[in-house]
Amino acid sequence: MDRNRWSKIERRAFDAFPGGGAETCLPASEGECVAKTARRTIWKVAIAGVVLVPATALGALPSNAAQANGNSGQSSDGKQATADATAVSQADEPIIPENEFDKALPPLSDNINAPLEPMPVPGATSQTTGTTPTGELAPPQQLPDESELAQPLPPIDTFDSTPPPEIAGVTDNSNVEISYDTVVHGLDQVGLEGQFHDLSALEDGGGKAANATMVRARAKEDEELAVRLMKSIGYYDGTATSKIEQVTDQSGKVRAVINADPGKQYTLGSITTKGDPTTPAGLVDKALPLKVGDPIEADRVQGAEANVSLKLPQEGYPFFELGDRDILLDGQSYTGAYTLPYTLGPRSSFGGYRTNGDLAFSAEHVGVLARFDRGELYDVRKVDDLRKALVATGLFSSVSVKPVRTGKKAPDGTEYVDLLVHQNAGPPRTLAAEAGYSTGQGIRLQGSWTHRNLFPPEGALIVKGVAGTLEQGLSTTFRRSNAGRRDRTVTLGISANHNKYDAYEAFTGSLFGRISYDSTPIWQKRFTYGYGFELIGTNEDVYNFDAGERQRKTFGIAALPLTAGFDTSDDLLNPTRGFRIHANVSPEAAVKSGFRPYSRITLEGTGYYPVSDSLVIAGRAKVGTIAGISRNDLPPSRRYYAGGGGSVRGYAYQSLGPQAPDGKPIGGLSFNEFSLEARYRFGNFGIVPFVDAGQSYDTVYPRGSDLRFGAGLGGRFYTNFGPLRVDVATPINRRKGDPTVAVYISIGQAF
Template sequence: MALVAASPAAAQIAQPGSAPGKGPDSPKPAATPTPSASDTEQAQPDPNKPIIPESDFDAALPPLSDDINAPLEAMPVEAAAPAAQATTIPPITGDALPAAAAENPELTAPLTPIGSFDTQPLQSATDVKDKDLPQIRYDTTLVGLEDLGLDSQFNSLSALKDGGGKAANATQVQARAKEDEALAVRLMKSLGYYDGTAISTIEAEPGDGGRIKATVSATPGPLYTLSSITVKADPVVPANLVTHNLPLRVGDPIEAARIQGAEANVALVLPQQGYPFVKVGDRDILLDDVSARATGAYTLPVDTGPRSTFGQLVTTGDPVFGVEHLNVFPRFDQGDLYDARLTDDVREALVATGLFSSVSVEPQRTGRPGPDGTEQVDLLVRQVKGPARTLAGQGGYSTGQGIKLEGSWTHRNLFPPEGALIGTIVAGTNEQGLSGTFRRSNAGRRDRTFTALASANHSNFDAFNAFTGTLSARWSYDSTPIWQKKFTYYYGGELVGTNETVYDFAAGERRRRNYGIVAVPGQIEFDRSDSLLNPTKGYRLKLNVSPEASVSGGVHPYVRTMIEGTYYYRLSPSLVFAGRARAGSIQGIARDDLAPSRRYYGGGGGSVRGYGYQRLGPFDPNGDPVGGRSLNEFALEARYRFGDFGIVPFVDAGNSYESSIPKGSDLRFGAGIGGRFYTNFGPLRVDIATPLNKRPGDSRVALYIGIGQAF
């Protein structure tokens, strides 16, 4: 007691404090007698009196040094033993640290790999899915849009319709109905009913085992019409260019599709009329729902840009073509009024060369004055080089010609610009050959082509067996897939050396003869059809003339001619009637002085179907065709198409004759039916035909497979 009284602060430090234990394992307090009331009053402390006087507390604190960098002093530790002796922890000096306590081996053990944990979540009763649980069935009814002609659009976009009349619960049906409310409002606004409203109701269908009915009711309200049309644009030439090409009138319904189409027409037509930089701004429609009539004031800002004429071609990117060759492609002259269609035409022609991976043609402002107060615009050609080499192949089969396979390798720009080298190999049951071709496309003029050919071929048909070498050159002006021309032509020259079997009627046997042939072939064609590979209307007229001379035991000059006309008539979108007539004549030489490969033959897939290849005309005593000096052919087809497929019944007629003028008698007829599969590059054709006035030796059925229509 004396120690406590002498130093209360030290006694509290020496005797550690303790908090009352809590919990099931805390020690139970010893039983104490219940204090009396007088004892309680004496033991009650004064709440205003401090537990430890401040002077005693301050005296018990250790002295503090003013040096903040001084080492910490040793902390005395006083045990709560009866002797109350203190021990001092020695200070740590140097870099040595006391040994760490032993680690718990469970803490140093490696963690279990994450992949070994079972990540499958626990399944609760609410997660169980029963595929046999019943679904809610519902019917959808639309009211109010039928008279506006919007019911089909609504049905194609409806969330209720898309659900197929099934839903997991009524809440899902209600959510779909809310979506269809908004859909109905959007559709009405698209036609000018801007006050239109829609509401949906969900109700049980009486007497139908839980089936419900979803009804979407639409109320269009008044139709808004245009009260005024204002175009904000700079003056143009002609003055009504913008308003004339904005097909809107006061009183028209404010129909979204019609207004958008009218604005698109302005953006399309003005660049075709000299304004390449036109920009159509954002429209403003001020609705008036206060007046007696529901109207809207329409305002459209249009930035026309300068009126422009064509300037020069400039280029950037890969130098596939220089400016000199690029100037071959435009179909306009410098100073012509700008037309976006002619700009697109240049780009399409460049694409058709096949030498670009990408190419663009864009108008560029120059500030240079043009004629009639216009501004000249240059066309910037951005070139990105593409692969110049191509491997190609094609094949076919027909009765008489057998199988024919052809493969080619092409380098389209080996001799720039557009100087192509083409190697071709032909393998077939009746034909084999090799050829090399040099072709200069767009030679000094767009779509004009120069071609030089060297070839060696072997042909083995019933009519002749020939080994032929050819050198030829030709200039041509051709139609292309992007520009089908009304008038085309070609002309050139040929040198042909051939060794062929020919039946010698004087000797009564086949012999081989050598022929040297010089020819100057030419062709002109007038084309008014609507397609190169699959015409459906129009007509074509073609004339071939080839002055030639044959050298074999003498010089024999002659002229080969062929005239052909085709006509196409579309009876309906699915049915087209097509007809063809062709006649040929060779003047100035006897048939037996003419090389068999230069004679006319009938029969085959491009002639009279049903008869074998080259098997129409005169025969030798062995039953082999010998050909003639004249030919006539006729054909009629009914081309019925459904989707990507078609059926074509046909009738053909014709023959070849020994005389130089074709006859109208002794025609041979063939009939059959064909199938067509239409692709993006033309129809695939399979024809089966039979001869109607069959001769001894003719097959009953002939088969033809190829690409493109027969004519």
Template sequence: MALALALLSSPALAQESASSSTATQQAATPPASPAEDAIRAGTIPVPAPPPGAALPQVDPIIPDTEFNSAIPALDAGGDPVLDQPLESIESFERRLATQQSNAKPTEGQAPPAKDPALADGDAVEEVGDAPVADAELTAPLPPLNQFEVAPVQFAEDEEAANRDLRVTYAVRLNGLDAADGETAVSLKSQFKSLSALEKGDGKADNVAMASARLTEDSELIKTILASEGWYDPQVRTHLDRTDGPSGLPLNAVIDVQPGKRFTFSEIKVDADPTVPPTLISDNLALKIGEPIVAERVQGAEAQVALALPENGYPFAAVGDRDILLDQNTGSGAYTLPVTVGPRGRFGGFRTEGDLAFDVDHVQTLARFKRGELYDSRKVDDLRKALVATGLFSTVSAEPQRTNEQVGDGTEYVTMLVKQDAGPPRTIAGSAGYAAGQGFTIEGTWTHRNMFPPEGALIVHGIAGTQEQGAGVTFRRANAGQRDRTFEAVAEGLRSDYDAYNAITGRLAARVSYDSTQIWQKRLTYAYGVELLGTAERAYDFNAGERRRRTYYVASLNGQVGLDTSDDLLNPTKGFRVTALVQPEGSLGNGFNPYIRARIDGSAYVPFGDFVLAGRVRFGTIQGAARDDIAPSRRLYSGGGGSVRGFGYQKLGPLDPNGDPIGGRSLNEGAIEGRYRFGNYGVVAFLDAGQSYESTTPKFSDMRYGVGIGGRFYTNFGPLRVDVATPLGRRRGESRLNIYVSIGQAF
């Protein structure tokens, strides 16, 4: 087209060009295109040169006849070369090889191969056809197990490379000083305890890790601020490099603008009326104008959830709070929905499941009667008492509606106890050592519910260096009353102490009402009967040697205790007093009646984490001479539960061999200073005591022991280790005595 436009732009050549084009079309050219036809027809205007313009002379282009004559014809009968079939690859390679073999090499060029690849006459080229110089290609591959791969060697190992990327950083938290002093300290403390940056201890594998921790901590500080009432803080973070080496160290900076601290503008409880009317509001410890602190809100709601079931509403439920915040005023309107439910009183009991005992015994364990106002604390106590029996795999106590009206706006609630009885048998063992008592190993086999309900059979045995024996005990726990125990024992025992050697048979029965870890009682008691037959070897002053005598003892005993302390195993305040009276009769050289009596008292005074504790004990035997009393029934002092620093039963009258013979009275005292820090504690103590041949204590020749101890406090009581030494140590007395047990010394 460009060619056509150039030609048509010259009027002098228009006629000649037209003639030439016509001739060419007739000879061999295809028909004109639509665009060319349009130009010829005048449909598309062709610009003309301005009048008088001097146009350059244009030489003629190759004529069409000359161009067409240079193109070979494609029809049959033309060039014979084009008509013949293509040469095969085999013929082409053979001809090429022949040409190479006949060629003469130039100077410095190797002669051509005399045996070309296809000279073997095989039309298919094989690997073996390669020249000898390529023999390596034809060699077989080695077996995989012999194939050797040289490891890649790096200039530095991976650990060194990672070490180069590691960074250290310091944490900078700015802006919290806008809060008041105490709150600012609390915010910083919370952040430090939860911060990912702080947990990283100022080290990160690379900058990206430090940046990720910084991002995480920015969200953390927002959460902490919101929990304290700042709901619209501005938090910005960045990493600053200091002037140290590249990447070391960094400052992880958190800039905080707390903004407004939101306060309560309205407190509303959506609930039905209660009895008393202020039951919910009195326990919802939130006030208008105070900051909206999450911990206080949750604590106040939890208190409501506890107070309602404790005051007669077993089916009460606290709903989800709603706090509407006003960004302009920085205040919040608080609404708490509460479903109160019916007010209830304890009704009857019902039990289901794999029963360990029946519903009557469940009622024995309960510390409430029918008609009492429902109190969830008493239900919790019942649940704990059920667990303490040790007879269940799982057990629960739940209130159930009855719709039975009492008539005063309340309705009866049935307690449903779901039981799943567990294995009732137990095998237990223990081992220990005590100064003066030697090593002991004890084992028991117990069936806790052989005689339901809670009738246990216990077989026990003891093997020690100074004591051996076995026995059988029947024990019924919660016998007709919660925490009242009946126990009957039959046992035989051999004892070999410095004071006496005895072989004893014993029958005893006892009823006791004692404190437990679940329910520590203010008043406790015990009473029982005991029969002994004992053959004992002790020093006979008349004969001047140890002789064996047989005693038959019948005893009644009664005990009463008053306890105002705050804890059974770890008291810190209050006092305890216990009195024991045992009228006895001994058949040895005739019938000898007498009375054994003892009184114990202790008190505890706290001073913060320090507790000052004191103990006294007095004992007497009235009505019989010492030699008419079996040695095992006399009074002794010394040992871990008596006067620390001395061996077991080592204080008091001695025989000519220096062995204790016991007395008819004693007095003891102790004072302890106990300091606790966390789960640990230290104790310093001074013990004093003595036993006497007379029936009343003389308070003379008192012996003293001093020592220190350690305590490890657990959820069931403190573990005690005491080390003591006697003051004014005498010949034969140990320099140190160690005592280990559970619970405080007193």
């Protein structure tokens, strides 16, 4: 059956080609008959191709069905014979009747010159892109508007056709570098020559170029620069030309000449601001420091507009925005009509707080850091202060604060705005290390591990260790920053230390607590204070004058230290101006064979005077006293000493003052210290000549006599976190046993 179906289709397709089968034609002419025959032939081939695929599929269907029946075991010889006979009978019938085939053909045209109809494609639609259903070409799509191409070219005389000058012995084709000079005329009279030289392409070339064409290109660029500079200060009619000329007396060298003509300077003829009225009235005009008659200078105008953008958010308008300025120039009067539009936004007062992002603490704690209350008139300076306080916590890799409208009215008619704090918490843990060296103390290494937010909000745990030649120790401290109010710090800790100096050896344990208001490197405060407690147990060696030897004794100390400071200096680690005063008063009691109360008092003042930008004179004075107890009843570690890197440089640490018969210092009940430095800085380096003086005494009040002096020279290397200090000093009125030279290395100035 399949073979019969294929035979029928193949015959039809073959008959469709010219000469492949009988075709009847009764045309009016022979050519017309040929055309009609050709069209019928093409359509027959196309339709046969369309029918071919489904016919093949249909021809395979009975065979597959018979195979399926055979597999099921339900066929018989009689039924199979009947099916074969039926299939043969169906194969003899045409797939498409002749009359239906002829109806499917399109009408034939009598015009022999008419174009042929397109052949149908199986599965394609009746219409394709670019043709109509009748086979005619579709009208072309409209091309995009290219009117610019139709514009006439600019006149030839508008182009600079001046050739570069010929240089004796040099051509543009030769690989010979040429040199040139730059001369500028006209800009000096308006004060622009210096700025021109800073930005000039000719100057940037260093007077060298590969050829004269390159010099010409740089000169053209500088023409435009000169015009821009003149316009920036109000010379809007200014022009500039350039020329390249041969230097007659120097072979291979040219001169680039820029001639500028500034013309007349334009001034402000009128000033208008456009926007809603402010409360109080005239805030925008008051904040705009421009007046009629001022030159129209870019820096002046932009600076005035920046001042408006700065002042209005300080007056309760957080959403204030400036529009684009407009300056209409009048070429006859040489004036400009200045118009500045703005969008005012609602007058606002502080509302609440919101926070999002990776949080370090809640919105409630943000309110603790703010220095304003709900209902206060909005002031962007207070918002900046809050942002600085957030940064000072050290808990964020980034943090931002911006106002958000609420639509709620305050009693005074303003609109409440909330502050949205976007937090991006940074790593909470920090490892830090510090190293130093000084004669008499040796090497001192200090390391610490800190988790700044282990107990939120801002509850830090600090573990610190000290390893040095003469000092070893370990401490653990809990610190709560901004505890209940802004800038208040609560500290509670425990420590164990071992110190072995010439004056004493001590094993000390302490429990301490403190509430303070202190400065930090990010937030330096003018007034600071602190108060707290100390419970100290210490075992130390004490020189017993009765026995003539050193003996170990154990002491118990209870103290209530109070501190206060006033600071007007400009920097915490490297001050250059201002002064500082710091006082420490500590009521204490020694528990050793009874209860012995006494007090320790120190007072220190430092001052800084800038002689010039590179030279600062710095001075320091410090005094101290212990009243209410004898020296022998006081642990050596609580007595006063002098000498060393933070005292009188050139002498060993704690070496000045009363001494025991064994030649070792035993400390005193009072002291005084004085220092004077000349800090000269050049770039990131500096040198510091200095002189120190001081002494400790066994009397309650310092006497001022028997002062010891030290002098030396220091070097400084200035970094982002403070200066690295290296001081070399020698004692002036040296005693037997004092070092000839002492060296001190640390971070930060001596005071």
